Amino acid sequence: MTAAYPSRNHGDRRGQRPELIVLHYTGMANAAVARARLCDSRAEVSAHWLIGEAGIAEALVPETRRAWHAGAGAWQGRGDVNSRSIGIEIANPGDRPFTSRQMDALTELLRGIMSRWHIGPASVIAHSDLAPGRKIDPGPRFDWQRLAHEGLALWPDDGPDTPLSDSLDAIGYPACDEPLRLAAFRLRFRPWAGGPETIADRRRAAGAARSYQEHAQPCPPIST
Structure with missing residues (x-):
């Protein structure tokens, strides 16, 4: 796990604190391509964490800052999800299962984030949950049942x-x-x-x- 914070694409949390964790897939060819985009100031997108194919979790934006990963959407009647969430991108083009190393890294990462910010399993959601019709990640191949078994999500x-x-x-x-x-x-x-x-x-x-x-x-x- 690394914590270099290479992305400059972030801002102030606008008076909010992390209360949600939003899971994404990158939808790109590999982690290197995704990292480049998430750190490109012209792209105006980012996430707090990126999990590569080999199960290495890279910190791209400090968790205290507002990353730009959720976009338009809402959850449980509240908008501006970016200001009140932590975003995790998992390297996957969207057409294949997530690797066991990625899932192992994700469970470890989630435990740490949930402990640090006192976030419960009901607040670990999909990008598709908050943006119906606009986003589909992390998609039907993602193993939510495993996370629920570990107490990290609901099933x-x-x-x-x-x-x-x-x-x-x-x-x-x-x-x-x-x-x-x-x-x-x-x-x-x-x-x-x-x-x-x-x-x-x-x-x-x-x-x-x-x-x-x-x-x-x-x-x-x-x-x-």
């Missing part, structure tokens, strides 16, 4: 057959077209599912809503 049991929209609201998905929210939910909790809404979607979403409510953390006040 729910199914619940009752209740209205899908109510459950997605309770989980924290932002308001948008329902098909986009369903697709984002499936990327996270029912990877590879497709077609119209089903009872399996509703039951999984109800279970997720219950799990998120049980693990809810109070949000710090928004500074004015």
Whole structure:
């Protein structure tokens, strides 16, 4: 694990503190190409951490600073996710599984971040969660169940057959077209599912809503 902070693409947190961790894949050929972009001031993008193919975690931006990784979106009714999150990019073009070394490095990194900032497993989310229809990373190949097994994310049991929209609201998905929210939910909790809404979607979403409510953390006040 390195901590060189080579990216200049960051700013002030605007009175917020990290309360979310957002997981991404780079969508680029390899870690070297991704690192170059995340450190290029012309690109105006960055992340706090980059995990390469060999499982090396590189610190690109100090966690106390606002990295530019989330873009437009919201989670649990709150916008400006960049100001209140830590972004982790995992080197992957988006068309293959994540390596065991990457997942090992991620679990170690998450434990440290969550301990430092008192962030619970319900606050470890996908880029696709906060930006339905705009982002799909870290995608259907990402192993959320492993993170949940390690206490680093949530993976729910199914619940009752209740209205899908109510459950997605309770989980924290932002308001948008329902098909986009369903697709984002499936990327996270029912990877590879497709077609119209089903009872399996509703039951999984109800279970997720219950799990998120049980693990809810109070949000710090928004500074004015």
